[in-house]
Amino acid sequence: MDERHIEKLIDSQRIFFQSGATLSVKFRIEMLKKLRDAVKNHEQEIAAALTADLGKSYYEGYMCEIGLALTEINYMIRHTRKFAKKHKVRTPITQFPAKSYQLPVPFGNVLIMSPWNYPFLLTIAPIADAIAAGNTIVVKPSAYSPATSSVIEKIIKETYPSEYVSVVMGGRKENVSLLEQKFDFIFFTGSQNVGKEVLRHAAENLTPVALELGGKSPCIVDKTANIKTAAKRIVFGKFINCGQTCVAPDYVLCDSEIKNSLVSEIKKQIRLQYGENPLQNPSFGKIVNEKHFERICFLIDKKRLVAGGKTDKEKLKIAPTVLDKVAWNDAIMQEEIFGPVLPVLTFDKFDEIFDLLADKPKPLALYLFSNDKKHIDDITHKCRYGGGCINDTIMHIATTEMGFGGVGESGMGAYHGKVGFDTFSHKKSLIKKSRYDLLLRYQPITKGHFNIIKKFLK
Numbered sequence: 001m002d003e004r005h006i007e008k009l010i011d012s013q014r015i016f017f018q019s020g021a022t023l024s025v026k027f028r029i030e031m032l033k034k035l036r037d038a039v040k041n042h043e044q045e046i047a048a049a050l051t052a053d054l055g056k057s058y059y060e061g062y063m064c065e066i067g068l069a070l071t072e073i074n075y076m077i078r079h080t081r082k083f084a085k086k087h088k089v090r091t092p093i094t095q096f097p098a099k100s101y102q103l104p105v106p107f108g109n110v111l112i113m114s115p116w117n118y119p120f121l122l123t124i125a126p127i128a129d130a131i132a133a134g135n136t137i138v139v140k141p142s143a144y145s146p147a148t149s150s151v152i153e154k155i156i157k158e159t160y161p162s163e164y165v166s167v168v169m170g171g172r173k174e175n176v177s178l179l180e181q182k183f184d185f186i187f188f189t190g191s192q193n194v195g196k197e198v199l200r201h202a203a204e205n206l207t208p209v210a211l212e213l214g215g216k217s218p219c220i221v222d223k224t225a226n227i228k229t230a231a232k233r234i235v236f237g238k239f240i241n242c243g244q245t246c247v248a249p250d251y252v253l254c255d256s257e258i259k260n261s262l263v264s265e266i267k268k269q270i271r272l273q274y275g276e277n278p279l280q281n282p283s284f285g286k287i288v289n290e291k292h293f294e295r296i297c298f299l300i301d302k303k304r305l306v307a308g309g310k311t312d313k314e315k316l317k318i319a320p321t322v323l324d325k326v327a328w329n330d331a332i333m334q335e336e337i338f339g340p341v342l343p344v345l346t347f348d349k350f351d352e353i354f355d356l357l358a359d360k361p362k363p364l365a366l367y368l369f370s371n372d373k374k375h376i377d378d379i380t381h382k383c384r385y386g387g388g389c390i391n392d393t394i395m396h397i398a399t400t401e402m403g404f405g406g407v408g409e410s411g412m413g414a415y416h417g418k419v420g421f422d423t424f425s426h427k428k429s430l431i432k433k434s435r436y437d438l439l440l441r442y443q444p445i446t447k448g449h450f451n452i453i454k455k456f457l458k
Contacts, residue, residue, distance in 0.1 A: 055286035106134035108184035116144035129420030210413025219249035237393025
């Protein structure tokens with residue numbers, strides 16, 4: 001779509017929003033139900049597209065994308081009426097007689113730019129939140145997941161008029177054209193480098209943004225942890241979607257005393273979960289494209305290889321790989337891996353962790369395996385990160401009852417459930433005054449009036 005058509009599309013959405021059509025809560029719920037029905041009707045196509053783009057099995061595609069998208073939609077159907085109500089707040093006596101309240105209202109015309117690694121979920125979930133909040137929406141899916149993007153375009157075209165929700169297909173050219181337009185809110189999920197460009201363009205129009213980025217999310221294992229449980233859950237969180245998950249454990253940082261037993265158990269869990277030859281396992285996905293395949297292969301240091309390392313360039317597959325005796329200055333520790341390679345580093349004393357992580361960019365997630373209450377309390381309070389788990393990995397994102405988002409270099413803003421509704425809304429603060437009035441604020445102010453004012457404003 002060229003720039004002229006993009007401008008025309010945004011103008012039509014702006015007119016549609018100004019008509020007030022999206023303000024009705026009844027309308028929003030009806031539109032959410034239409035989205036739910038469309039997802040269910042196209043379930044097989046969606047699953048097939050996820051297999052084509054990322055090698056996801058039907059089970060993984062439903063568990064990690066289709067099912068979670070339906071969960072978000074259904075949550076919004078059940079709760080939008082409550083979320084959209086005005087919320088009364090206490091009115092100070094200095095405002096008497098009056099009523100104070102906050103009213104959530106939609107931003108207006110929003111842009112949602114989604115990634116390729118979970119191309120369906122990370123497009124549909126924010127769409128559901130934006131619809132619930134009463135916005136019109138332009139969606140830009142990733143060009144790196146063409147099959148899924150095409151299905152999303154088909155679903156949206158069949159379900160909504162373009163002046164309400166529309167999909168813009170294409171690559172970098174279309175991204176730039178969209179970012180040069182004036183939106184009322186931008187929601188972006190992707191890399192930190194592209195996130196900076198989004199923020200730079202948004203600043204030109206003072207457009208508010210939510211950025212869901214990534215980073216090197218550590219997985220800390222102390223010597224009080226249950227090694228078998230830790231290994232099982234680390235392998236699950238790291239290698240699902242072939243490691244292409246923004247909240248995957250990027251590296252393990254473990255107590256040197258338990259490192260050998262942990263690595264041994266991780267290797268065992270890889271065999272149990274993916275078999276002796278993961279490259280032949282249809283339930284183990286593939287790297288999204290050759291560019292990323294080559295990048296990840298470059299990060300595999302053969303001298304530090306203790307498990308995996310096998311690759312299949314034709315199928316874009318890399319076996320679950322573990323690297324031991326990794327140093328902080330190694331190439332693999334200089335960037336987010338975003339692939340099925342797990343480096344293992346160690347510490348000798350638990351308190352070292354805080355100095356080790358203090359100067360690192362704030363990650364999207366942090367995981368701690370421990371049964372030491374002080375260690376758990378110290379990590380959760382002293383370390384800065386988006387969110388995480390104690391004695392598990394990645395599962396904190398699979399709930400509508402908590403917001404999901406980053407901090408600092410890993411992003412800004414959050415979504416899921418009520419937090420998602422709030423992200424796509426502006427809360428108006430309003431006071432409704434009676435015709436009666438307190439005369440204290442008007443000139444002339446007497447000494448007696450001033451003393452009363454001082455008393456109330458302390």
